[in-house]
Amino acid sequence: MAREKDVEAGLKEWEEKTVSKTIAKYPERSEKFETISGVGVNRLYTPLDTKDMDYRESLGFPGDYPFTRGVQPTMYRGRLWTMRQYSGFGTARETNRRFRFLLDQGQTGLSVAFDLPTQIGYDSDHPMARGEVGKVGVAVDSLADMELLFDSIPLEKVSTSMTINAPAAVLLAMYIAVGEKQGVPMAKLRGTVQNDILKEYIARGTYIFPPKPSMRLITDTFRFCSDNMPQWNTISISGYHIREAGSTAAQEVAFTLANGIAYVEAAVNAHLDIDSFASRLSFFFGSHSDFFEEVAKFRAARRLWAHIMRDRFKAHDPESWKMRFHTQTAGCTLTAQQPDNNVVRVTLQALQAVLGGTQSLHTNSRDEALSLPTEQSVQIALRTQQIIAYETGVADTIDPLAGSYYIESLTDEIERKAREYINKIDGMGGAVTAIEAGYPQREIHDSAFEFQRKVDAQKRVVIGVNMFAEKGRQKLEYLKVNPEVEKEQAAVVKRLREKRSPGPWRDSMKGLKTAAQSNTNLMPAIITAVKAQATVGEICDVFRQLWGEYKAPDIM
Amino acid sequence: MAATELVEGVLQGDRRSLARLISLIENEDPSVGYALSQLYRHTGRAHIVGVTGPPGSGKSTLVDRLTTEYRRRNKTVGIVCVDPSSPFTGGALLGDRIRMQGHALDKDVFVRSMGTRGHLGGLARATSDTVRAMDAFGKDIVVVETVGAGQSEVEVIDLAHTILVIDVPAAGDDIQAIKAGIMEIADIFVVNKSDLPGADKKAAEINAMLDTDPRERAWRPPVMMTNARGGEGIAALVDKIVEHRKYLEDSGLLAQKGLQRSRDELRTIMSYKLTRELMEKLEGRPEYEQALRKIAERDDDPYSVAERLIAEFLVDYGRSVKENGERKRR
């Protein structure tokens, strides 16, 4: 191609004449530039960097394979992304109040944060729950709490995302039961359970059971939802926590997709038809601080998943090829120092997610490196999304950064690196085996350590921390969870155990055990149990006794 | 605090005294020698089990399970876990304890992690004395987990009554297979991770290897299968350890091993004293520096100098030891 030769010659001349002269006088800021994940960054990108790109094959059109440019044909011109702020703290009653506040402020979906005892399957009066009740999320012990949580919120109108993993099936059962009470059939419920146990083993740590029975719980929810809840996302395969644990962008994509592959394989092995569940798989990524790298990451992930679903798993339905994802701005980039700066970070990260084509977005509040966010901080965070959506115009055309030489070559690079990791994990026998051997954990830890060393050596700048730091911390109002919550909630669950009728409860527990020992779907038995007022802790204990608990491999 | 003050506490079963004594042992505190000599008479009751095998083979997980089984049998357990120290920084990440958290609150289980601090052979220098301290403390069973062993990490043989050599099925994970050197020290072979494919094959291979062993042996090391993670095969393994103990007693080997151990130990103590203490003194002698210079300048040669220095030194040293002894007696 004559044009290519022309560019090549021009580039050479520019480097040798123009640039070298300038550099001789004004050296660049650094000898080497790289993204936050360590991908080398050139001085300039030109058509030469994308010369091998086949437009139809690599990018295609929005809503079409390989979905690099987006999963919907009109993207945000049709409907904006869902603005979904993660929240929950204290009691169900308090969180219900916060939910209604957010809906009044124009939020379009709910996202429930549960407290750690709930996430690990302990009731609020369990000794392990000491100090934790209602702290990082809302305490839900029983169906009664769940009813309070969604009091006066019509479930047929909202979509609800629940960050719950090991006991996801239990909380989903409770949501179904609440819907039923409100007169909303489960087929009409919309939302997501995170239900992603593999990343718990890798990065987030709220696991309970070993992989095998955990995977069964997950495939049981896949099947149950594909039969009964066509609008429900059965899993949110999460890279967010992997990234927060310190991975690079490529590792985030790789380990998340490797987990996705493991879930699909488990479901296929359980004789589910791939096209019956694949379109209800959803994903969840972080939006970190390297602007272009993040935009490229989202695009690369989408393209790679489409390849995997179509070519590796031979899914037929194009819906099965689409990676739909939620994004959260990166909590680990927030600083406790000069917290107002976080508003700016969040703005940029939110913009990246939108330019990367996210389906929904949580923007962090400026005070989250210190505590749970106050109402005011949450409002600023939500307004940030609204400003991007309504004032900047970035939502008015699809995938506006496509065709940028830099973005496209970064997209290729991240996809290439992610593929390498996935191949390696395949070679080890898949994600579950790799996780049990501690492989992704170790890779992430190495990246995290490397990153911290760079920050300490000021090779990575964090404003307000290792550059432009100020003495003393800026004071900020922050939200305190009432310490009485723990006592109250413990009393509530004790009372519940005394007052519920013992017959149905006992039968339901027996039924649960029988179901767990056979290979029938567990969902119906769990639904019966929650309706009989069995608590999260009691249900998990039945499983604990049968399945044991997971022990993490030592990776250091 | 000096080691001498801890002896009483250790003998009375005070955990903190034991812990501190072990630290002094590790730090080669000069007061330790006396304390150990006080404890020595109270030792010899514990059964000492060595657990060795390649990195990641499941040693710690297995030790955890063995402990559960021993506790079920009402035995108290002491555990020493050895991990390598970095040769560059001297630091160490001691990660075995994390597998033993199930016993964290059991007052009859005492777990101590230690770095090798430059010692080779699969143990730390302090391991042997630590085991002894746990013995004196009253533990019925003392389990020693060596560093993930290659072929030369066989020092545990000097220490343990029963040595478990762990191997795993040759599965896809990147665990190295055990090396010939440590195969030879096994009293019991354990094929761990029996839940993975290839465990039977592994056991058959070990048995085949034992068949070709030309040595006449009254105790042929049995090959046991365990799934330490799932807790399978553990009781049978403990039964075998008990059986091995009985064999050692009945055959007179226990007494013989005891004698051998005393011999080895005396030798170790003496050679340690010789190399460390005496070298220090030797190198501190005034004529040492001078001799060095002479050697460098080719005025003298290292062979003759070594002989001369040692000879002169030994004479002086003998005299000083004698005087010291007399002073103490007075």
Add this chain to the structure above:
Amino acid sequence: MSSSKKIRVLVAKPGLDGHDRGAKVVARALRDAGMEVIYTGLRQTPEMIAEAAIQEAVHVVGLSILSGAHNALLPKVTELLRKEGADDVLVIAGGIIPEDDVPGLKAAGIAEVFGPGTPLSDIVDYIKAHVKL
């Protein structure tokens, strides 16, 4: 001959949160600074932490907590250590701990609280300066 005297540190995560990025990075940095580090992992109760600290005769206990349960759990650790006569152990903490809570924790015997963004070398230096060997 106490050249072989080493600083021994227990790094533990009390409470239920599973975010061990910080704890692991710190553990590794302490190892690289020549210390012997015992990492006991997630979900440690104060009782487990105190018992491990006793058995391992550590000089330092480093507690990482991001769940917000610090006021309930950290003072319990120092209290148990005191009960065992191990109050010479230097107990430090890190994680998400609001400024307002720091005085209370210090009064309870937590020697120092390191917030997010603390350089690793600060922690190493702090330990070296304050540890009682």
